[in-house]
Amino acid sequence: MSSAGDGVSSAGDGVSSAGDGVSSAGDGVSSAGHLLEVKTLGAGYGIVEVLFGVDLVVDPGEVVVVLGANGAGKTTTLRAISGMIAATGQVKFLGESVLGRRPDQLAKRGIAHVPQGRGTVTALTVEENLRIGAYVRSDDQIESDIQQWFEAFPRLGERKDQLAGSMSGGEQQMLAIARALMSRPKLLLLDEPSLGLAPLVTHEVFDRLREISASTGTAVLLVEQNANLALEFAARAYVLEAGRIVLSGNSADLQGDAAIQKAYLGV
Amino acid sequence: MSATATTGASAHRSPGDWALKVAPWVVLFVILAIVPFQFPSFRVEQFCFWMTLAIAACGLNLLTGYNGQISVGHGALFGIGAYTTGILITEFGVPLFGATVASAVLCFATGILIGLPALRIKGLYLALVTLAVATLFPLLLEQFSAITGGSGGLQITSPQLYRGEMRERPIRLESPVAGLENDQWKYFVFLGITVVIFILSRNLIKSRVGRSLVAVRDNEVAAESSGIPVSQVKIVTFGLSAAIAGIGGSLFALDQGQLYPSSFTIVLSIYILVAVVVGGAASIIGPAIGAVFYGLFSDVIVQQMPDRIQPARAVILGVLLILLMLLAPGGIVGGFRTLQAKWSARRSSALNSGPDPIV
Amino acid sequence: MRDFLQILLVGIGDGAVYAMLGLGLVVIYRSTGLLNFAQGEMAMFSTFIVWTMWSLGLPMWLAILGGMAGGFCVGALVHQVAVRPVGDPHEKPLAVVIVTIGLFLGLNGAAQLIWGTLDRSMPPLFGRGQVTVFGVAVAWQKIGAVIVLGVMVLLFYLLFQHTKLGLAMRAVASNSESASLVGIPVPRLLMLGWGLAAAVGTVAGVFIAPNLGLGTNLMQLTLIFGFAAITLGGFDSLVGAVVGGFVVGALSSVMPRYITIFEKMPLAPAFILILAVLLFRPEGLFGKKQVTRV
Ligand SMILES: Nc1ncnc2c1ncn2[C@@H]1O[C@H](COP(=O)(O)OP(=O)(O)OP(=O)(O)O)[C@@H](O)[C@H]1O
Ligand SMILES: [Mg+2]
Numbered sequence: 001m002s003s004a005g006d007g008v009s010s011a012g013d014g015v016s017s018a019g020d021g022v023s024s025a026g027d028g029v030s031s032a033g034h035l036l037e038v039k040t041l042g043a044g045y046g047i048v049e050v051l052f053g054v055d056l057v058v059d060p061g062e063v064v065v066v067l068g069a070n071g072a073g074k075t076t077t078l079r080a081i082s083g084m085i086a087a088t089g090q091v092k093f094l095g096e097s098v099l100g101r102r103p104d105q106l107a108k109r110g111i112a113h114v115p116q117g118r119g120t121v122t123a124l125t126v127e128e129n130l131r132i133g134a135y136v137r138s139d140d141q142i143e144s145d146i147q148q149w150f151e152a153f154p155r156l157g158e159r160k161d162q163l164a165g166s167m168s169g170g171e172q173q174m175l176a177i178a179r180a181l182m183s184r185p186k187l188l189l190l191d192e193p194s195l196g197l198a199p200l201v202t203h204e205v206f207d208r209l210r211e212i213s214a215s216t217g218t219a220v221l222l223v224e225q226n227a228n229l230a231l232e233f234a235a236r237a238y239v240l241e242a243g244r245i246v247l248s249g250n251s252a253d254l255q256g257d258a259a260i261q262k263a264y265l266g267v
Numbered sequence: 268m269s270a271t272a273t274t275g276a277s278a279h280r281s282p283g284d285w286a287l288k289v290a291p292w293v294v295l296f297v298i299l300a301i302v303p304f305q306f307p308s309f310r311v312e313q314f315c316f317w318m319t320l321a322i323a324a325c326g327l328n329l330l331t332g333y334n335g336q337i338s339v340g341h342g343a344l345f346g347i348g349a350y351t352t353g354i355l356i357t358e359f360g361v362p363l364f365g366a367t368v369a370s371a372v373l374c375f376a377t378g379i380l381i382g383l384p385a386l387r388i389k390g391l392y393l394a395l396v397t398l399a400v401a402t403l404f405p406l407l408l409e410q411f412s413a414i415t416g417g418s419g420g421l422q423i424t425s426p427q428l429y430r431g432e433m434r435e436r437p438i439r440l441e442s443p444v445a446g447l448e449n450d451q452w453k454y455f456v457f458l459g460i461t462v463v464i465f466i467l468s469r470n471l472i473k474s475r476v477g478r479s480l481v482a483v484r485d486n487e488v489a490a491e492s493s494g495i496p497v498s499q500v501k502i503v504t505f506g507l508s509a510a511i512a513g514i515g516g517s518l519f520a521l522d523q524g525q526l527y528p529s530s531f532t533i534v535l536s537i538y539i540l541v542a543v544v545v546g547g548a549a550s551i552i553g554p555a556i557g558a559v560f561y562g563l564f565s566d567v568i569v570q571q572m573p574d575r576i577q578p579a580r581a582v583i584l585g586v587l588l589i590l591l592m593l594l595a596p597g598g599i600v601g602g603f604r605t606l607q608a609k610w611s612a613r614r615s616s617a618l619n620s621g622p623d624p625i626v
Numbered sequence: 627m628r629d630f631l632q633i634l635l636v637g638i639g640d641g642a643v644y645a646m647l648g649l650g651l652v653v654i655y656r657s658t659g660l661l662n663f664a665q666g667e668m669a670m671f672s673t674f675i676v677w678t679m680w681s682l683g684l685p686m687w688l689a690i691l692g693g694m695a696g697g698f699c700v701g702a703l704v705h706q707v708a709v710r711p712v713g714d715p716h717e718k719p720l721a722v723v724i725v726t727i728g729l730f731l732g733l734n735g736a737a738q739l740i741w742g743t744l745d746r747s748m749p750p751l752f753g754r755g756q757v758t759v760f761g762v763a764v765a766w767q768k769i770g771a772v773i774v775l776g777v778m779v780l781l782f783y784l785l786f787q788h789t790k791l792g793l794a795m796r797a798v799a800s801n802s803e804s805a806s807l808v809g810i811p812v813p814r815l816l817m818l819g820w821g822l823a824a825a826v827g828t829v830a831g832v833f834i835a836p837n838l839g840l841g842t843n844l845m846q847l848t849l850i851f852g853f854a855a856i857t858l859g860g861f862d863s864l865v866g867a868v869v870g871g872f873v874v875g876a877l878s879s880v881m882p883r884y885i886t887i888f889e890k891m892p893l894a895p896a897f898i899l900i901l902a903v904l905l906f907r908p909e910g911l912f913g914k915k916q917v918t919r920v
Contacts, residue, residue, distance in 0.1 A: 082807065107809030115803065123800035123862075123914065124793070132797045135790070136809035163914075176804075183808060337720055339663075339727070388904045390719035391661045395853055396904060398663065399897045402850050406891040533846070537727055544724050578738030585732025589708045592721045592728070596712075 035060045035219050036081070036187055040089040043080040050076045052243040053089065058187060061217040063210070065230040065251070068240035074223040075116050077240065078189045081221075082106055082113040093187070108136050110186035116223075117195065119176030122165025126156055129164050129175055133182030142182075149178045152208060169196040174205065181212060188213075190222045194229065202226070206233050231255045299458060303451040311450045312522070317562035318457045319345075319519040322464055324542035324554030326511025329468060331540070332548035333477065334504045335484030336385055340397030342536030343404035344509045348374050348516025350408070350415055353423040353526050356438060358414075360426065363438070363521060370517040371510040378509025382502040401536040408528040421526040437524045457518055461555075464511060469551045471507075480504055481549075512539070538565075541584070545591060547600030556599050631762045633879050639768025640851075641875020642775040646830035647845070647852030648859070648867035649778060650823040655861045656786070656799045657819030660715040660722060664729035665852070666845030668704070669827025671733050672697030673835055673844065674741050676828060677748055686751060690832055694825040701824025702817045704729055709820070710813060737842045745839035751832060771833050775868065778826065782864050795819055799862075847893060851878065854896035857903050860913020869911065874899065 036058040043051045050073045058064050068074050080087035083103045091099045098106055103113070121129055130149055134142045150157030153174050159167060164175055173196055180188055190209075194202040210233060213220055224230035231237060231251040239247035239254075247260065254260050303311045327341045348370040355361040355369055381400065385393050408415045415421055424435040442452030471477050482490040483500050491497045520526060538561060546557025569580045595602035647669065654662045662668075676693030680686055708725055715722040752770035756763045786792035797805040798815050806812045831840075834848055854874045859866020877895040882888040888895060903910060 084803070084807075102811075103806040104809045104811045107807060113807045115807065119804055121797045121801045121804050124797060128793055128796075131790075132793055132805070132810075133808050135794060179808065331720060335720075337723055339723070384901055384905050388908060391715065391723065392904055392908070394663075394719070394723050395661055395857070396901060399850050399853070399893075399900055402847065403891065403893055403897050406893055410887065410890045537731070540724070540727065544720070548720065576739065578735045578743070581731045581735025582739065583735075585728040585730070585735060588728030588731070589725050592725050593708075593711050596718070596721050 033059065034092070035062070035094065036221065037092040038077075038081060038090070039092075041077065041080055041087055041091065042089050043076055043085055043087040045076075045085070050243050051080065051087075054240070054243070054245055056221075056238050056245060056248070058219050058221050060186070061213065061219050062236070063213055063220045063222065063234045065222045065224055065234035065237045066240055067224065067227050067230065067237055070225075072240045073243040074240055075191055076243075078113060078191050078221070078223060079115075082111055082189055084113075084115075107183060107185075110183075111189065112180035112183050112185035112187070113189040114176045114180045114191060114193065116191035120164040120167075120172045120179070122163065124164055125161050126164055126167070126175060127160040129179050130156075130182050133179035134184075136183050145182060145184075149182070153178065170198060170201055173197055174201075177205065177209070181218070184216070185218060187219045187221060190220060192223055192225060194224060194226050202229065209233070228255075303454040308448065308450050311454050313562065313566045315450070315453055315457050315522050316519070317558050317566075318461045319515045319522060320539065320542055320561065321555045321558035322461055322515035322518065323512040323539045324546070324558050325465055325468055326508040326513075326515065327539050328543045328548060328550075328554045329471070329480070329511070330504055330508035331543060332550070332553070333472060333480045333484060334501065334508075336382075336501065336505065337390060337394040338381075338397040338508075339394050339533070339536050339540060340381070340400035340404075341508075341512045341539045342531055342533065343400050344374050344377060344512040345516035345519065345535060345539065346404055346408070346531035347377055348513030349520040349523075349526055349531070350421065350516075351513070352517040352520040353421045354414060356520075357421070357424050363440075367514060367517040367521075370513045374513025374516075375506040375510040377513075378506040379502055381509070382505025385505060386498050386501060397536075398533070401533040405528040405532050408531065415528070416526075418528055423520060423524050423526070438521065439524065440521065453522070457522075460514070460518065464514065465551065465555060468511070472551060476500075541588065543598075544588070545598055547598030547602075550598070550600035550604075553598055553600040560599070628761055630880070631760075633883050634876055635762060635764050635768065637876040637879025638872055639765065639771055639875070640879060641855075641872040642768070642771035643830050643833045643871075644848065644851040644855045644874050645775050645868045645871025646771075646778065646833065647827060647848060648855040648871050649775075649782060649864060650826040650830070651852055651856050652862060652864055652867045653782070653819055653823040653826065655856070657795045658709075658715065658816055659799055660709070660726075661853075661861070662823070663723065663726040663849075664704070664733060665823065665827060666849030667730050667733035667737075668697060668701055668824045669831040670842060670844045671700055671737050672824060672828040673748075673831030673840060674737055674746075676832055677746055677835070677840055678741075680748070681746075686749070690751075690828065693828045693832070697824040697828040698821035700733075702821035704824075705817050705820035706813075710816060734842050741842070743842065745841040746835075748832070748835040748840050750836040767833070767836070774829060774833075775871075778829065779864055779868055786864070791815075791818075850893055851875070851896050854900050856910070857900045858910055860910030862914060863910065863912035866910055866912035 034057045036056075038054060038056045041051055041054040042049065054073075054077055056064070056066070066074050066077060076085070079085045081091055083098070083101050083106050087099060089099070090097065093106070093109060093111060096109075098109065107113075121132060124132060127146065130146045131142065134145065150160065155171055156175060156178065159171070164172060167175065173193060177190070177193060180190075193205055193209075197205060206229065209220065212218060220234075222230060222234060231254060234251050237249065237251050237254050238245050239260075247254075302314065306314075323341055323345045326344075327338060330336050330338055351370040351373050352363075352366040355366040356363065361369065381397065384396055388396065409417050412419070423438050425438045426433045427436040429436055439449060440453045440456060442449045444452060447455075472480070479490065479495045479500050482493070482495055483497050487497055490500075523530075542557035542561050543554050544557070545560050546555065547553030564584070565580065569577070572579065591598065595605075597604065647665065650669070651662060651665055654660055654665065672693045675696040676689045679689035679692045684692065708729060709722070712718065712721050712725050750765075750767040752766040754765070754767070756765045757769075758764075784792075786796060794805065794810045795815050795818070797808070798810060798812050798819075802812050830848070830852075831844060834844060838844055838848075851874055852871075855870035856863075856867050857870070858873055859868070859870030874896050877899065878892040881895045882890075882892045
């Protein structure tokens with residue numbers, strides 16, 4: 001924790017010394033421009049506090065990663081944002097305060113969340129999982145979207161009538177991501193998508209995500225253990241430690257800084 | 268739960284604390300001792316019934332509260348204990364004490380039998396099976412009316428000296444102590460047995476065996492991997508729990524002197540379960556408190572209500588149960604513990620003026 | 627032989643009713659993962675609503691619709707105020723069992739308060755006539771029960787397999803967390819599931835009441851038959867409830883006739899069935915094996 005103060009930057013306002021200021025949260029861009037704006041977010045489980053004032057922003061179409069050690073509170077941050085657990089502070093989505101809303105209400109507003117591990121509905125078939133992903137939609141392109149996913153991930157297409165619960169862990173992870181994107185969200189919260197995926201498949205998934213994000217303008221807030229991969233994929237990064245953001249900045253800067261690599265990213 | 272355990276363990280054993288701990292028990296025993304002299308005979312009879320209910324609830328609590336196996340069928344085990352006692356005394360002339368022991372043994376065996384499926388089925392499914400057992404039991408009694416007397420009832424009799432000759436007469440517990448009425452004597456006999464059973468189950472729970480019960484309840488897989496023979500623990504717990512319920516039933520038979528299938532319907536099973544959860548599952552004394560509350564409710568409060576709204580008794584009980592689960596799932600004892608923990612946390616934070624310790 | 631057929635057909639007619647009750651249980655299990663011990667009492671309660679409307683002069687079919695609507699409201703209300711606040715049945719099975727038992731007591735007592743303890747009589751929906759097929763007499767009422775059951779199953783099948791709502795209900799039952807993350811209003815769907823189950827129970831009650839007499843313990847034995855049916859068929863299978871209902875009905879009708887020990891307890895075969903299935907094939911004939919991960 002004390003290392004937050006030395007060297008690179010203080011908590012919350014970006015690697016201002018190294019970057020050109022694009023990423024610095026809270027100044028420059030007006031708050032109306034942010035897709036997601038989280039301020040002094042606090043959350044926990046029962047009497048155990050996990051988050052102690054997390055600040056972060058995600059702009060439309062942007063890909064942002066949250067890095068941190070096990071137990072730092074990354075999953076908790078995502079859960080608090082998507083309304084799965086009670087939280088304090090401020091969460092603004094599209095300029096509207098959404099703290100205290102249920103997950104399904106946020107889904108309707110355009111936040112999709114792929115939780116860590118078991119994100120599929122195991123008792124539904126693969127195809128039904130995709131269809132349920134489009135629950136908030138009522139347009140006529142749902143079927144063609146499903147077909148597109150089958151083309152993108154042929155393994156899903158081959159197993160479309162199989163129960164999701166009987167798929168391999170990696171296949172389920174793919175399905176969970178595809179299902180989340182079926183809602184055509186404005187913001188995708190992704191919790192450790194690489195978990196259980198083979199390195200090659202991980203790359204495939206990230207490539208695909210980048211494509212989608214670029215073509216549809218979907219912003220992504222990613223939580224990832226694999227720091228190098230994540231920094232390649234994301235434009236900006238936050239580092240979470242013991243429930244606080246201790247560092248943030250452009251991926252390129254974080255990648256280049258050996259001290260940061262050592263201190264936070266365990267490389 | 269852990270809150271009281273830790274504070275209890277870490278408390279300094281000063282004489283004052285000791286007195287504070289013992290005093291409530293002394294008061295309780297004094298009250299229990301004078302109660303039969305303060306109430307009319309019919310009330311004392313009712314207290315005897317409450318004790319049989321408390322014993323059955325104590326047995327169910329071992330199973331459901333500490334071991335996590337839900338049974339909605341303990342009324343049937345209670346009934347088996349009652350009918351075994353009745354039949355042994357009436358048909359075979361077995362002495363009372365022998366009949367009670369035999370009932371416990373038979374119920375232990377029955378419990379093991381019911382416990383066998385419980386190895387494979389859990390939670391709601393076990394509840395379903397035991398529910399079916401409870402529904403079936405009175406029908407079984409009617410089916411085998413040749414030995415149970417069917418719906419005509421079973422009169423429990425024993426050969427007794429009457430006007431100079433031996434005759435089959437309704438059993439009763441004769442007071443051997445001058446100045447003690449029969450019902451008062453029965454009260455003290457029942458009280459003695461009840462206290463012994465509660466103390467024995469307390470010792471069981473505090474022992475290593477008891478800790479393995481709880482370990483199995485909390486996480487079977489973890490218990491298994493730390494070397495606890497999960498299947499054995501579950502089956503034996505079922506047996507023990509059934510045996511205790513059987514003892515309760517046996518006393519019930521002695522108490523009533525006559526048995527009817529209609530006393531052992533699903534409703535009885537529900538009442539035993541009610542006693543457990545109202546008092547507080549997974550607390551030793553909880554089932555006794557629950558039994559007393561149930562007794563007060565059905566024998567005292569409900570009796571005050573006009574006849575026309577008697578069915579309201581079920582409504583009130585149902586609503587109370589639901590409210591209890593919503594507001595204080597730990598029952599009376601659990602609610603008390605929560606209050607206590609809050610109070611002691613406030614006190615210690617006031618003393619240390621530091622942050623609350625994480626309990 | 628004719629005797630046997632006669633008894634078998636009676637059993638199958640009863641079985642249709644067990645299946646109806648079973649359908650309600652399956653619907654609740656599917657949408658909430660819960661075995662509802664108060665299902666029978668909910669059905670009894672709404673059957674009394676039917677009776678009240680009918681005895682006020684409404685035509686029977688209208689009374690039944692009214693009873694179903696009433697049942698729906700009771701079920702939905704019960705879920706909102708009592709069941710949902712308690713929490714997840716898989717995490718706190720004891721609390722949930724106690725709540726359904728509380729409902730059992732409460733509904734039963736409420737019915738006694740409102741309608742008294744005397745049995746009421748209700749006419750059979752399909753009259754008292756019967757047809758003779760191959761020398762065996764079959765009551766129209768039984769045939770009617772089978773047909774109504776068929777229609778109900780078809781409707782539920784369409785709901786669960788071919789509508790967005792049904793898909794959402796299944797998603798909620800399987801993984802309510804993920805369901806809520808894709809935008810499904812979970813609490814509302816659970817409420818709907820309870821309402822539907824209660825409405826279905828009404829129909830079962832309307833078929834049973836003419837036989838047993840409409841009293842507050844109308845459903846207590848029948849519920850065990852219903853549980854036996856879905857245990858055999860699989861807790862989450864609609865088809866299973868139907869097949870299970872027929873098997874249980876047939877067994878409970880035939881066995882007591884030929885095996886004297888069951889004479890006074892037609893319930894016993896059902897009980898043995900429950901036990902055997904849970905022991906040897908817990909997922910039932912048509913149920914899906916629970917995929918559980920530690
Ligand atoms: N359901 C829960 N109940 C109680 N404590 C929890 C719960 N979930 C997480 N925690 C605690 O909260 C802290 C943060 O957990 P979180 O899951 O957010 O970490 P994480 O950064 O996502 O870690 P990982 O990289 O291992 O997924 C941990 O100390 C954990 O023990
Ligand atoms: Mg995590």
